[in-house]
Amino acid sequence: MSTKTPSKADILRPIGTFSKKYLAVYSVAALGLIAFLIAWAYQLEKGLIVTGLGDWGTGGGATWGLYIGAFIWWVGVAHGGIILSASVRLLGMDRYMPVARIAEMTTIGGLSAAGFYILVHMGRPDRMVTSVLGHFHITVNNSPLVWDVTVITAYFVLSATYLGLTIRYDVNRLRDDLPDKFEPIYKIITFGYSEKEDEIIQRMVWWLAAAVIIMAPLLLHGGVIPWLFSLLPAMPAWTGGIQGPMFLSIALMSAISGVMIISYTFRRVYNWEHIITDDIFRGLLLWLGFFTLLFLWFQLQSVLNGAFLGPLNTQHAAEGKMAHPAYQVAMTMIFLTLVYIFLQAIRPALFSKTRALIASCAILAGTLTEKILFVVEGFFPPTFDIYTATPGTYFPSLIEILSLVGTVSLVALLFLNLAKLVPVVELHAIEHLTGDHGHEHDHEETTKTETEPEVKA
Amino acid sequence: MSTDDESFHPLGQEWEDELETMLDDTEYDSDLGMEMAKDAMRVTKGELSEADFHEKYHEDVMDEFGVDDRPTEEAYEEAKKNAGGFAEMLKSFDGDGDESRRDVMKKMGVGAAAVGLGAWGTAEGGQPNVADESGGHATEAHREGDTQWGMAIDLERCDGCLSCVQACASENNLDQGVNWMYVLDYEDGGADTSQNRLVRPCQHCTDAPCEKVCPTTARHTRDKDGLVLTDYDVCIGCRYCQVACPYGVNYFQWDEPDISTEEIAADPENDGEGDMMVDDRDRWVDSRSPRGTMSKCTMCPSRQDGLSGEDKVGTSACEDACPPDAIQFGNMRDEESDPQRYLDNPSRSRTLIQVGAESAIPEVAGLEEDLADADADLESVLEASQDLDEETLQLMKATEIVTENFGEGDADSVDYEQNIIEIFDVLEEHGLDLDSQEVLVGLDLADEPDEDEEFEGADELDAQNALEAFAGTPASNFRLLEDVGTNPNVAYLGNEPGPNAEQVEGPVAYEDTQYERSDGSEPNLVDNRKEEILDEGTVGDAGVSL
C-alpha cells in the first residue's frame, strides 16, 4: 500500500493540469461524437432506412435493434451507478467513498447517452415534445414507454441534484484553489451557500440515497425498464417476471465495470494509488462477481424454463437464444470472468489491476451484447408462431454501430470536461481517508457529519 | 359461492332470492325485473350491447311503468361523471328524489337496474376511463356503441390470387412491401391436405395492445365505429405499437413514401368528396403514412365516413376486389351484417354467393324467353331454361328456406338474395308454384307426406343439408390468438394455423402481381420488404444477420 497521504492537492490536480495527452484524448472523443452527429444528420435526412431495421412479421426484420439495446444498456449503467453511490452513502460503505462521485457522474453520462438514444431511435424526434407531453395525462396510464421516459427524467433530476449538492460543498471549501476562468459557473453552483446548510444537505442526500435504493428494484431498473418488454404478449422471449431481476443484475454489473474502468484511468493518470486504492478494486471486483453470479442464475432460470417442456413459443424463444453464437460468446466471457473473480478471491495473488480491467471490459462487452441480442431475438420467435419459421434478418448498419462510438465519446467528453471543472473525488472522501489516519485537524467534525444522518434515521 | 349455484349475479343466489322477494312485494312484474337483471349482467360482461338491452326492454318497460326514463347512453356517461352516478340513475326511474333508495328500487320494479347497472358501474369503474379530447379512446376494456367494423374471412374460399393485397396497395398508395393486407400459404406438418392459407389484415382489436402502449395516443380507436387508426400528425415513430401487436401487421415508413400527398389528393380515380387522407374528424389517418410514422391496415375510413361516396360505406377495397367473396366486411355488432350472416351459416352464404351473384345468376330476359312456350310444371321449366338447372334451383330455394327475411336488409349479400327473388318471380309468373309439394319434393327440399298427412311445406333441415352438401362446412371458426385477450374483430372460417405452421409459396407470387398508384406507376408487390427494399437503403449492409 501507498504511504502517501491523500490531500486536497491530489483531488485538485486534474483541474490544474493540462497535458498533451489530455488534449489528444479529448480530440479523439470529440471526433467520435462529431462523426456520429454527422451520421445522425444523414439519418434524419434519409429516414431510418439507413439502419438495418425492418418490420417484423411479413416484412422480415427487427423493428427495434441496436438503438434500443444500447438505450437499455446505458440506462442500466446509469441506474447501476446511482445505486452504487447511494449504497456508499446509505449503507456506510465508506471504503468506496473515493469512487462515489465517479459513479454519480457515470449516472449522468449514462442517462445523457440513453436520452440521446431515444431521440436517435424515433422516426419523428421533432414531435417528441408536442406529441408526448401533449398527451402525457392520458398515456401515462398505459404506455410503458411513457413510464420509462418519466422515470428516467425523474432519475436524471434526482441524480443531478444529488451530485450538485455534494459538489456545492466541495466547491465552496476549495474555491480558492479553483481556476478563476470558471468563476461564473462556481458562482452559480455555490449560490446562496452558507455553512449552516451542510447538515441539512447531508440529510437530504441521505434521503435521496434511500429513495434510490428503495426504488431501484421496484421502479427503476427492476421495474419500468424491463416492463417495456416483459409486459407485452407478442414476444415470448421478452415475457416473464424474471426480466426484472435480470435487468437489475445487468445494470449493476455494467455500472461496476464502468466505474472500475473510469476509476482505473483517473488513478493512473493522476497517480491516485493512495486514494483509489487496490483495496477498492478488490472490493468492487467481488461485488461484480456477486452480481455476475446472480445474472447467470437468472439467465439459467429463463432459458431452462422455456427449453424444458415449456409451451412451444417459449421453447422456440429459449432454443433460439441458446443456439445463437453471439449469446454463447457473451455468456462464456461473463462466466470466465466470474471464475476469475472467485479464483482471485481465494488466491489474492491472482489479483492485478490489469486483470480487473480486463474483467470489467469483458463484462461490459458481454452485457451490451446480451442487451442487443435480447431486443433483436425477441422478434424472431413471436407468439404468432406462423412467423417463427420464416424469421427476418437484422444486423446493425454502420450508422448504428457508430452510435456506440458516439455515445461512449459523449460520456468520455462529459468526464473530461467535468474533471477540469470540479473534483471527481469528493472532499469528504479525502477528509475521511485522512481522518481515518488521524492526520487532519478537522477529523472530529468530519466523522460527525458522516455519521449523523444515519443516527437520525 | 358453491359450484352448483346457478345465480347470474356475482353476489350469489341469496342476494338474488332476496331481490326476487323484494320485487314480489311490489305491484310490478317481478319476472320482467329478474329477466332485465340477467340481461343487465350480460351487458356488464360484454355479451349484450347497451343499445340492444335498451331496445329489448323498451316496450316492456313502457307497458309496465307507462314511461321509460332509463338513461340514454349520454345520460349514463354524464351520470358516471357525477360522483353519485348510480343513485342518479336509480332516481331517473322515478322523478321524485325524496324517496329512500330502497323505495325507489322497489317502485321501479327493476332490481335489474340495481343489480345489473350496479355491477355495470363497478366493471367500468375499475378501468382508467380516459377519453382523448379529440374523440379517440386511449384505453378501454369494451367499447360501447352500435358499430364495430370487422370482417369474416372464409379461408377455404380464398384462392390465393392476391387481388385483395393488390387492391389495398392501390387504394392506399402503399410503398412496395407494405402489405397492410397479406395472404400467405403454409404447411402445418402432418398429412393435412385441406387448404392452409391465411388472409391477414389488421384485426382492429377491441382491446388493442398497440393502442395501449402508444406513448402519444397517435394509435387510437375511433369512438364511432371501433376502427383502430394511427394519427399521422401525432405519431413520433417509436414503433412500440409494432412491437406490441401480436399479429405483426404494422409497417413503418422507413423513408420518404413513393407517392406524395399531392399526388394522392389529385388522384383522377378518386371521385369522392374526401382526399383519401383525412377522415370525417379531420384527422390524417388514411392512406400511406408519411416518413417516420407507423402505418397499417385502416379498414378504409374514407369509405366508412362516406367520403368516397355513399355506396362505398360498409365496404373495403379488399372485400370489393376478392373474386370469390371470401372477405366479408361489415358491422360485427349487427346480426344482419354480411360478416355476421356469413358466420351464422357459412354453407348458406357460400351457396348464395355461388348461385346468386351477378356472374352466376341466369339472365331474367333470357329466362323469360326460354320459358315462353314451356309448360308450368317443374320438369318442363327446367328442361326449357338453358341457364337454370335443377341443382341451381334447388340451392336457390334452399337458401331462401333457411334465411329469415330473405331479400331484406342492407347487407351486400342481400343483393344476391334479390337476384334470386327476381328469378323466382319469373318462375312464379310463369305459373310454377315454388312452395308447392310438387316443386319442393321434386327438389328434395321437403318430405312426401304420408297418405293421411297434410303436406307440411319446406323442410329446413333438408334445405340446410343441400347447402352443406354443395358448399361444405368450414373446418373451424376461430379468431387469431384468442387467448392473448386482444378481442380481434376479424373472424375466420377454415383451418387455424398451428404452432408448427411454416410459410410456403402460394399459388400466385407477389412479384408477379402489379398494382396501380395515384401517380400512374405500376410496381409489383413485394413479399419480403426487408431484403428487397429496405436493405438497399441500409448504410453498410453487412449481408449477415444477428
Ligand code: SF4
Ligand atoms: S391487429 Fe390489433 S394489436 Fe395489431 S395493429 Fe391491429 S388493432 Fe393493433
Ligand code: SF4
Ligand atoms: S409508432 Fe406512432 S403510433 Fe406507434 S406507438 Fe409510437 S407514436 Fe404510437
